[in-house]
Amino acid sequence: MPSEKTVFDPNPALAKSAYVSSMSQYKEMYQKSIDKPDEFWGDIAKQFHWETPINYDKFHTFNFDITKGPIFTKWMDGATTNICYNLLDRNVRNGHGEKIAFYWEGNHPDDYSRLTYKKLLEEVCRFANVLKNKGIQKGDRVAVYMPMILEAIVTMLACTRIGAVHSLVFAGFSADSFAERILDCEARLLVTADGAWRGEKLLQLKSICDQAMAKCSQKGHNVETCVVVAHLGRVTSPQGTQYSSNKTPMTPGRDVFWHEIVPQACTSCYPEWMEAEDPLFMLYTSGSTGKPKGVLHTTGGYMVYAATTFKYVFDYKQNDVYWCTADIGWITGHTYVVYGPLANAATSVLYEGTPFYPHNDRFWTVVDKYKVNQFYTAPTAIRSLMKFDDELVTKHNLSSLKVLGSVGEPINPEAWHWYYKLVGKERCSIVDTFWQTETGGHVLTPLPGAIPMKPGSAAVPFFGVQPVLLDESGKEIKGEGEGYLVFSRPWPSLMRTLFNNHDRYETTYFTKFPGYYCTGDGARRDADGYLWVTGRVDDMLNVSGHLMSTAEVEAILTENPAVSEAAVVSKPHPVKGECLYCFVTTTENGVFDEILIKQLKQAVREKIGPFAQPDVIQNAPALPKTRSGKIMRRILRKIAVNDRDVGDISTLADSSVVDQLFASRPQGA
Numbered sequence: 040m041p042s043e044k045t046v047f048d049p050n051p052a053l054a055k056s057a058y059v060s061s062m063s064q065y066k067e068m069y070q071k072s073i074d075k076p077d078e079f080w081g082d083i084a085k086q087f088h089w090e091t092p093i094n095y096d097k098f099h100t101f102n103f104d105i106t107k108g109p110i111f112t113k114w115m116d117g118a119t120t121n122i123c124y125n126l127l128d129r130n131v132r133n134g135h136g137e138k139i140a141f142y143w144e145g146n147h148p149d150d151y152s153r154l155t156y157k158k159l160l161e162e163v164c165r166f167a168n169v170l171k172n173k174g175i176q177k178g179d180r181v182a183v184y185m186p187m188i189l190e191a192i193v194t195m196l197a198c199t200r201i202g203a204v205h206s207l208v209f210a211g212f213s214a215d216s217f218a219e220r221i222l223d224c225e226a227r228l229l230v231t232a233d234g235a236w237r238g239e240k241l242l243q244l245k246s247i248c249d250q251a252m253a254k255c256s257q258k259g260h261n262v263e264t265c266v267v268v269a270h271l272g273r274v275t276s277p278q279g280t281q282y283s284s285n286k287t288p289m290t291p292g293r294d295v296f297w298h299e300i301v302p303q304a305c306t307s308c309y310p311e312w313m314e315a316e317d318p319l320f321m322l323y324t325s326g327s328t329g330k331p332k333g334v335l336h337t338t339g340g341y342m343v344y345a346a347t348t349f350k351y352v353f354d355y356k357q358n359d360v361y362w363c364t365a366d367i368g369w370i371t372g373h374t375y376v377v378y379g380p381l382a383n384a385a386t387s388v389l390y391e392g393t394p395f396y397p398h399n400d401r402f403w404t405v406v407d408k409y410k411v412n413q414f415y416t417a418p419t420a421i422r423s424l425m426k427f428d429d430e431l432v433t434k435h436n437l438s439s440l441k442v443l444g445s446v447g448e449p450i451n452p453e454a455w456h457w458y459y460k461l462v463g464k465e466r467c468s469i470v471d472t473f474w475q476t477e478t479g480g481h482v483l484t485p486l487p488g489a490i491p492m493k494p495g496s497a498a499v500p501f502f503g504v505q506p507v508l509l510d511e512s513g514k515e516i517k518g519e520g521e522g523y524l525v526f527s528r529p530w531p532s533l534m535r536t537l538f539n540n541h542d543r544y545e546t547t548y549f550t551k552f553p554g555y556y557c558t559g560d561g562a563r564r565d566a567d568g569y570l571w572v573t574g575r576v577d578d579m580l581n582v583s584g585h586l587m588s589t590a591e592v593e594a595i596l597t598e599n600p601a602v603s604e605a606a607v608v609s610k611p612h613p614v615k616g617e618c619l620y621c622f623v624t625t626t627e628n629g630v631f632d633e634i635l636i637k638q639l640k641q642a643v644r645e646k647i648g649p650f651a652q653p654d655v656i657q658n659a660p661a662l663p664k665t666r667s668g669k670i671m672r673r674i675l676r677k678i679a680v681n682d683r684d685v686g687d688i689s690t691l692a693d694s695s696v697v698d699q700l701f702a703s704r705p706q707g708a
């Protein structure tokens with residue numbers, strides 16, 4: 040279990056040069072952001088270009104109380120700007136034209152390229168003109184299903200330049216899931232690539248798009264244009280074979296190759312001035328029930344908040360090289376691969392491949408190659424890399440690193456320590472950033488030069504963010520305690536609605552506790568005021584009236600050296616209300632037997648209490664995970680009660696896992 044006693048101070052050398060270099064400075068800035076939010080964000084907003092000026096008398100309005108009227112949030116309403124202009128033109132004007140915006144590193148180490156701010160602006164303008172030529176106008180949705188290549192970023196920015204709303208779908212989702220999303224947002228145009236290599240695996244992206252578009256047509260929606268980047272022919276395949284774009288199936292009249300229309304387009308395109316509250320992009324996130332939710336972000340607030348969190352949380356300085364490994368198809372890729380870094384004129388690495396190709400040290404090879412200063416990845420990646428020999432890390436020169444980021448799930452202390460010691464050499468700060476697709480940017484996080492770190496804690500709120508813990512009855516828990524993590528006011532990048540479904544927005548996030556935005560996560564506040572996100576509240580367990588989190592039990596199970604991963608769900612129990620049903624995956628050398636089961640039950644009894652003893656421990660050679668690595672507990676709950684009606688499993692990385700787990704349920708469970 041994470042010990043609150045272990046506190047790691049920021050490296051003094053890092054603290055000295057950091058934007059925020061002490062806890063007291065953080066507290067002072069934080070207090071101002073809460074007491075005078077208009078002034079705090081207004082000063083930051085002034086660094087951007089506004090075509091129509093901001094009305095500082097009506098800087099910010101909102102209603103979080105459903106009992107008083109519709110939920111809304113507005114920042115800088117009425118002012119106009121263009122985010123692409125601010126990310127590119129403004130930086131070029133400020134002398135960053137020749138600065139590298141992106142180093143592109145391909146799946147194969149022989150493939151790499153780079154793009155300056157000036158060149159990126161030209162490419163974006165070209166594609167913006169192409170979009171206009173294809174009839175795309177302000178407010179139209181553009182679906183994007185792309186690998187991690189520069190054209191993906193060009194596409195996103197070209198949309199924002201003309202006011203079109205991009206809707207990226209992670210290029211790992213099935214044709215069915217993609218079709219559902221295209222239909223929901225009624226995308227008129229789609230941008231994709233013929234395919235891409237991820238490690239040794241070939242992704243046939245265009246054929247998945249073809250299937251998705253066919254499904255849309257069956258439902259009466261025709262995508263008018265599909266732009267295809269011929270990517271495979273210009274990269275090195277793992278087998279050394281050549282790919283010709285002639286092989287890519289193209290539907291005449293609808294499909295067109297990027298290289299046939301973009302190069303001749305004009306390199307300047309006047310930006311569409313957008314209102315601060317005009318839609319910027321939408322991004323689907325899975326709901327606990329039903330259809331995916333189209334989270335909608337708007338222009339002004341998102342721009343200001345993405346820029347500010349990027350600057351302070353990564354302590355980005357002008358000559359730094361930053362690398363976020365997240366796919367652009369997720370919110371982390373939007374805010375911290377594209378918008379946040381570019382708003383700060385940063386130089387980033389954009390990496391196409393996997394951590395394991397051609398060898399299990401690719402991440403460290405790339406950090407060394409580009410002398411990366413800030414590295415941002417997910418606990419699941421860290422855990423998968425921890426398994427290998429330390430030598431794979433230690434043989435590389437990682438001395439450029441200053442800040443190490445973590446995002447996506449709580450980071451277990453073992454992974455935190457490995458990251459801190461082996462990768463960061465105890466010199467780097469770890470920023471465990473808690474946030475959501477819905478929040479647009481970091482909401483809880485340490486600042487690398489200012490906030491002492493506790494492994495497993497996302498620490499403190501970012502500027503302008505006011506976290507509150509509530510108990511089941513909606514009463515605020517002050518001081519130490521655990522409860523629902525909610526926020527009592529919006530910060531600039533909170534989502535404004537769910538696309539075409541404001542009702543669902545209100546019921547999902549604002550109905551359970553009127554007056555608050557409800558994250559769906561639980562959190563604990565310790566004696567120092569640090570926040571520890573305990574996991575989704577829907578994963579909370581109540582055994583005989585004792586509240587506990589699945590994450591808490593999982594942490595205990597994975598402490599056993601024979602266990603590599605564990606997932607715990609609740610199962611209805613006639614006497615206790617709920618009981619614990621645990622799925623465990625053993626390590627390579629671990630043996631799943633009666634002895635292990637006994638050990639695990641004993642460990643939970645010991646660490647939490649006799650009431651917490653799991654009723655069932657099931658061997659799980661693999662767990663049902665989404666492609667982003669999140670365990671789908673909804674499915675595990677069905678397996679626990681032997682209910683085959685598991686619902687939609689199309690978002691699973693490997694759906695065969697589900698049958699395996701049903702077949703291997705222990706007798707009597």
Ligand code: 6R9
Nearest residue numbers: 446447448449471472473474475476560572
């Ligand atoms: C950015 C992102 C959001 C959910 C969120 C929470 C979990 C994310 C976390 C974390 C603990 C962290 N989560 N970061 N839990 N510590 N540092 O991941 O967005 O895909 O929408 O997921 O992920 O449960 O509610 P998204």
